[in-house]
Amino acid sequence: MVVLGAGPAGLVLGNLLLRSGIGCVILERATREHVQTRARAGFLAANTARVLARNGLDAGLRSRGREHSVCEFRTEDARFRLDYSRLGQGERHTVYPQQELVTDLLAQYLDAGGQILFEAEAVAVRDADGTRPWVEVRDADGRPSRWDARYVAGCDGRHGAARRSIPPGAVRRHHRNHGVSWLGVLAEAPPSLDAVGYALHPRGFAGHMARTPETTRYYLQCAPGTSPDAWPDDRIWDELTVRMRAADYGALRHGPIVQRAVVDLESDVLEPLRHGSLFLVGDAASLISPSAAKGANLAVLEAEILARALVDDLTKADPESLNRYSAQCLAYIWRAQEFSHWMIRLLHRAPGTDDEALFQDQLRRARIESLRTSRTHQDWFAENYVGV
Numbered sequence: 124m125v126v127l128g129a130g131p132a133g134l135v136l137g138n139l140l141l142r143s144g145i146g147c148v149i150l151e152r153a154t155r156e157h158v159q160t161r162a163r164a165g166f167l168a169a170n171t172a173r174v175l176a177r178n179g180l181d182a183g184l185r186s187r188g189r190e191h192s193v194c195e196f197r198t199e200d201a202r203f204r205l206d207y208s209r210l211g212q213g214e215r216h217t218v219y220p221q222q223e224l225v226t227d228l229l230a231q232y233l234d235a236g237g238q239i240l241f242e243a244e245a246v247a248v249r250d251a252d253g254t255r256p257w258v259e260v261r262d263a264d265g266r267p268s269r270w271d272a273r274y275v276a277g278c279d280g281r282h283g284a285a286r287r288s289i290p291p292g293a294v295r296r297h298h299r300n301h302g303v304s305w306l307g308v309l310a311e312a313p314p315s316l317d318a319v320g321y322a323l324h325p326r327g328f329a330g331h332m333a334r335t336p337e338t339t340r341y342y343l344q345c346a347p348g349t350s351p352d353a354w355p356d357d358r359i360w361d362e363l364t365v366r367m368r369a370a371d372y373g374a375l376r377h378g379p380i381v382q383r384a385v386v387d388l389e390s391d392v393l394e395p396l397r398h399g400s401l402f403l404v405g406d407a408a409s410l411i412s413p414s415a416a417k418g419a420n421l422a423v424l425e426a427e428i429l430a431r432a433l434v435d436d437l438t439k440a441d442p443e444s445l446n447r448y449s450a451q452c453l454a455y456i457w458r459a460q461e462f463s464h465w466m467i468r469l470l471h472r473a474p475g476t477d478d479e480a481l482f483q484d485q486l487r488r489a490r491i492e493s494l495r496t497s498r499t500h501q502d503w504f505a506e507n508y509v510g511v
């Protein structure tokens with residue numbers, strides 16, 4: 124078995140295959156240092172914690188993750204908080220930076236004797252439509268090599284080799300650019316509030332998400348095509364202060380901005396998630412906008428589903444679960460996409476001032492008001508917000 128990519132998807136899959144005695148190698152384009160320090164997700168759903176726990180992969184999460192269950196909305200009209208551990212299914216998030224999860228998963232994989240090659244870039248997956256696929260690989264010095272397998276798992280993200288290797292027309296790609304961009308920054312500053320903050324302001328959306336007691340992720344809606352360099356630290360803090368209404372609700376805790384990037388809010392889903400002997404997992408299967416913090420959670424869930432199916436196929440000659448893999452994961456993916464799409468329309472004004480934009484904006488305000496006042500709506504929100 125060849126697994127492309129050492130993100131959450133590839134490392135969960137690698138650990139589970141190894142434990143079941145299935146020979147596998149993980150091929151990772153980046154260095155070990157890079158994958159262990161790449162700051163991305165932080166909010167892990169209750170189901171993700173359960174998947175990691177039942178597979179004995181949650182030691183770090185249990186000791187260093189922090190439970191989280193409150194979000195605070197700051198709107199043109201009001202401020203309100205929802206404690207989602209008291210709503211819906213009563214579940215919480217665990218805040219645990221993705222790079223720490225990746226570090227834990229990698230250490231467990233290596234301790235168990237797992238094989239991984241860093242700086243090994245998959246160039247293409249060949250012969251995936253047959254039963255003897257192989258991966259063309261290039262190392263950091265450009266030297267080629269070849270890895271043969273019974274199956275290949277594409278856990279190499281949206282721009283990886285797995286997606287590129289699928290012939291045109293073999294798989295359908297549903298794609299949507301939501302026309303909204305966020306400047307995402309990581310601040311070396313303690314969180315400013317004890318909740319996820321969603322600020323809806325005439326100047327655009329601003330978001331606040333704790334990562335660790337010393338670091339906080341903030342988001343600022345910005346014009347599509349904006350360069351992150353146009354946002355020096357002072358401008359970021361000034362804009363966050365205005366949009367988060369710090370004058371009314373409490374000052375923000377400042378610190379140096381150590382990472383800044385502009386993210387276009389986009390969604391895509393490939394269908395099916397399989398081409399012959401090649402399976403797509405995590406961001407390679409579906410890209411989901413960060414508006415609802417679902418990407419890493421889906422990656423972990425899909426990796427577990429695929430691992431179980433591969434074990435059935437390879438050790439019991441039972442291909443049924445593998446044949447169901449795509450449909451089973453797509454059901455979760457589309458539900459997450461639907462909620463994430465709903466979040467985008469909750470958090471952003473429609474661009475423009477024409478009749479349609481004004482109409483959409485009144486709908487958005489009604490949506491927020493319903494969320495503020497309706498227990499039924501809050502239960503629905505909580506169930507989808509923390510679930511996958």
Ligand code: RFL
Pocket residue numbers: 127128129130131132133150151152153158163164165166167221243244245246278279280281282283284307386404405406407413415416417418419420421422
């Ligand atoms: P990853 O983590 O991108 O890992 C893919 C790995 O594949 C390697 N690779 C290759 N290796 C070999 N050959 C090639 N040709 C290769 N091409 C790529 C890469 O180097 C990398 O190591 O994918 P995976 O495992 O599917 O995991 C997906 C998650 O990383 C992603 O969905 C989340 O980070 C999304 N996300 C969030 N998800 C959550 O569940 N909760 C959150 O709070 C959350 N916050 C976020 C996020 C994503 C963000 N960005 C990137 C927009 C916050 C941000 C800012």
